[in-house]
Amino acid sequence: MLEVRNLSIAFRTRTGLKSAVRNIAFTIKPGEILGLVGESGSGKTITSLGVMGLLPPNAVVTGGEVLVDGVDILKLPPAELRKLRGSHIAMIFQDPMASLDPIFTCGDQIVEAILLHERIDRAAARRKARELLEKVRIPDPERAMRSYPHELSGGQCQRIMIAMAVACKPRIIIADEPTTALDVTVQKQVLELLRGLNEEVGAAILLITHDLGVIYEVADRVVVMYAGDKMEEAATADLFATPQSDYSKALIDSMPSLGHRAERLPVIERDASGKVRSVRPEPRVRPVAAGPVLADGDRPLLELRDLCKSYWVKPSPLSMPVEMRAVDRVSLSVAPRTTLGLVGESGCGKSTLSRAVMRLYKPDSGQILFKGRDIAGLSDREMRPFRREIAMVFQNPYGSLNPRQTVAQLVEAPMVIFADGDAGQRQARVRSLLEAVGLPAAAAQKYPHEFSGGQRQRIAIARALALKPSLVICDEAVSALDVSVQAQVLNLLKDLQAEFDLTYLFISHDLSVVEHVSDTVAVMQKGRIVEYGTAAAIFGNPKEAYTRMLLDAVPTVGSMRGGKEGA
């Protein structure tokens, strides 16, 4: 029903056409879920926009055909194409909150979508919208109809988007990273919903994602893309059992997966001839021969005792403010040179906790013992010597580096603030830090925009290490990166831990990453630590129902597949 034949798309640039997608071909049959997988920049989103006829103005189709039921939609006049959109081909986007108009109610937006393609009156469309909301199993459909997007959660908004997409019984649904912005438990529900609707409505789904776990659980067949080229097309089970292309093999290798804890993650490399392969780098040898050994009786570097931090929120304009405990009596300890993984869903208080440890704000009560001294109540001036000891790496490597400073200035900045050494010594330290994070010396004079996401995160790490801290807080530090880049950065963090005697507080929503890096793990839910123990104990034998639920929700390669088994 959808057949893409040798589709090529290029971007217009000052220097001529720059090819983005080359000769992509695939077909989707009714009722099938086709996964399209690849890293950012591989051309998967551009391909899907090309199929919808929604390419940005600077992109042009340079060849090929997109056949929908035998009609080449690339040759259709705009008005005809518009009729197909929404009725024949529907699309679900990555960020559900941003994909809904903020100033109309969700109900109105679904009704609008129905009325665009069906000749029924408004009341009938409203009834239909309500039925759709029941079908996507939104809690309290009546209320959802009246709500504005900002009044619903991300998962609920994605259900609204799905309801809108299936409203006119489209033949093809294109889902572009539909669960990337959602928590694992919500992701699981949304994927189950998509799979159920796919069976019920009989629409074919083109599922675009970078997450191999999602592909494994949901897709029937997979197309793997890399740098604009199709690498492989295979049935899902075959791809994971016997990947044919080198890239697919490397991609599957580099994914940290639950239950497979490896010391090093393999990374993807491209050799001079452009061939892709997976290499498992050896850990770097410690420059100092005999490093300090982790002793059992070691005093913890960081210890939290009954830490509390609340916000006061007004549930409605007339009511009194009520206390919302973002961090509720949290007690934890981290031994030197170990990694504590902190996991939990969005809104559980992970970031509030990390900011309280940084003393970006004062906790309401409780103690923060850093090297045995309570820093919870210190004034800004008293806190200053401790600021050198605690560094932070943020999630977004695009937003956390000042675009107008060179890498050398960025990395040097903390040393300048603390008046560390003279200019010459600082320059030397910048050079050695860049080397430690695996960046060439020439990088020092460049600006952040000249680097990829993974390289920028290396710059951020170099900056965090500038003052020789003992504790580094990584707040979702690898979440914005592609799988293979994520593997490189995780390897780097492990190397640096050994080399610089670092202690990590590693915050992430991604359980497989946390399992890979952590020695101890704390699971956080609604401000409280619900389970806390060694990584092996938590992942091998979770005690709490909530931990088990989180673990179950992670789409994992090699696990029992959900509803599609045997289909």
Added chain:
Amino acid sequence: MNASIAGALLLVARKLLTAFVQLLVVATLIFSVMYIMPGDPVLLLLGADSNPSPEAIAAMRSQLGLDQPVLSQYFVWLWNALHLDFGKSLTNGYPVANYVMQNLPRTLELAVAAIIIAALIGVPLGIAAALKRGSMRDTVLTSIATIGISVPVYIVGTLLVLFFSLKLGWLPASGYTDISRNVLEHFRKLALPAFALGLGLSASIARMTRSSVLEILGRDFVRALRAKGMSERRIIWQHVLRNAAIPIVTIIGLQLGNLMGGTVLVEAMFNWPGLSTLLVGAVSARNYPLVQGAMLAIAAAFILINLVVELLYSLLDPRIRRKRS
């Protein structure tokens, strides 16, 4: 639902209270500026050249209440102002309130007419430029808008008079006719000053509309609307414009507020007997009560317009309304 109505009322009540406090602060400022300013109104009234006797001066002082302590003068003035009594004009003894009530509507009318003209020109131009971003049309429209902002109003006014009244003879060059006497003549005389004010303002409205529409066009939901199969025209008129409205409404409201005291040049040029004309005359005559009354009226109008704009925000954007329970 009841909670949301109560919430809306609470919002209005809070905004009204804020507006009242603002007005009180402005009133205090006006009073103290007048008190600090050099020059004795009593001497002015009696005529400094005629060398009035100390008895006459004292009598005049007590008649005007100026012999009272400052604080009590202030409270009396404030109390009276609350009852729309701004005292009497020093020159002829007419109540100041009458002057204000007579001239305020004229300035308000001129300002509103100018803003309507500015919005009718600026908003469509801004949209047109945004939709063809980077094209010849965009460049030309943006350049015209820049020129429009930088040309002073008296040059625009002079050109309008030259063309429409002296060359074509379509409209009167200046003056004012009360609407009760001749409706057509009233609006004919309104046309040129309103256009002179509005043309310059339309340029900044056009620029704000352009950037606001461009910003909304780049949002994810616009792409989602296209994917739903909605026509570009409907996307613009139903979704983009409503989302883009807040900055546009803000700038229109600010401009309208500024016009309350900013029509001086145009009123003088077109001989329009508005609030600015009144204020300028009162300042040069040291007619303190009249100055105070006119300034207070201008400030009140400004604050009121801002209040309306803020209430419009919450109508336009549900996110500004408080969360429902």
